[in-house]
Amino acid sequence: MSTPADDRAPERLRTTPSWLLTRLADHAAHLAREAFTAAGAGRYHYALLVALVEGGPASQAALGRRCGIDRSDVVAALNELVARGHAERRPDPADRRRNVVTVTPAGREQAERTGKALDEVQERLLAPLDPEDRRRFTELLTHLLRHHAPGRF
Amino acid sequence: MSTPADDRAPERLRTTPSWLLTRLADHAAHLAREAFTAAGAGRYHYALLVALVEGGPASQAALGRRCGIDRSDVVAALNELVARGHAERRPDPADRRRNVVTVTPAGREQAERTGKALDEVQERLLAPLDPEDRRRFTELLTHLLRHHAPGRF
């Protein structure tokens, strides 16, 4: 038979930060994906759009570096963005190795819409935390990331 | 040309907790996988072993619930554990739907060894945090998880 406590995770796992982290991130990703797929996109698409809106036109390699996405994955996501009319890709006249990628108005709109949906996700994710703890949590995450990926954060 | 700041993530992403969380978890998973593969195992294998060591013999379904692993994935991981002599699986005489899974001495040893390697990973992961912040970080993660998966934590 299965008591409710049957579902309880082993102490050894419950006290391992990396395990908690992975578990929570999985849950967060699940929430975020709801928002993304509702907007007809994926994480990559949103990241790329945001990078373009914020930093202006850029090459695919630069976009990949900024968002932490592999060059090859940028290609695929960008293909879909272009197909949906959210971005444009044309060769860079100044450096014929590169493409210049730009956001379209529709892309900006999409980024903003998805951003709002994502804000609601944050709200749901951090629901049990008071403002002070939310700030601390974000701060700790940033601190850790800055240590492990210096220059990127 | 590409300045160093070229690699910097967009502000909109850097201030989104779920994004930071996913990013950091990815890094943590990377570190953890080093430790796991060095021990010749995967995350699932370790979780299952720990659950067995801590909670004693159990059915596959119960193990899956405790570790947050799908029934079908438990089967695969368990096959490998059995093949390596780290666990044993035999039909439950009391309920012929179930299997009773037990750890072998080799399995306990493996769990302990992997656990030590995983401890070093935590050390590396939380390196930039002082003890107080480490405690707070773990506490926040636990708090959030308890909210989103009540009963499991």
Add this chain to the structure above:
DNA sequence: GACCAACGTTGGTTGCACCAACATAGCCAT
């Protein structure tokens, strides 16, 4: 005895991260 729920198992799908290789094009030293 009939129905529904749980179990183990098979097989397949998805998203994300990553790597190798290639052709083209720019850069820089000698």
Add this chain to the structure above:
DNA sequence: ATGGCTATGTTGGTGCAACCAACGTTGGTC
């Protein structure tokens, strides 16, 4: 200037973790 190194976009493929659907078997329940 030329030769060698690096960057870029692209293709194709790998691995892992999470998940879902279906099936046959078995237990429990009404």
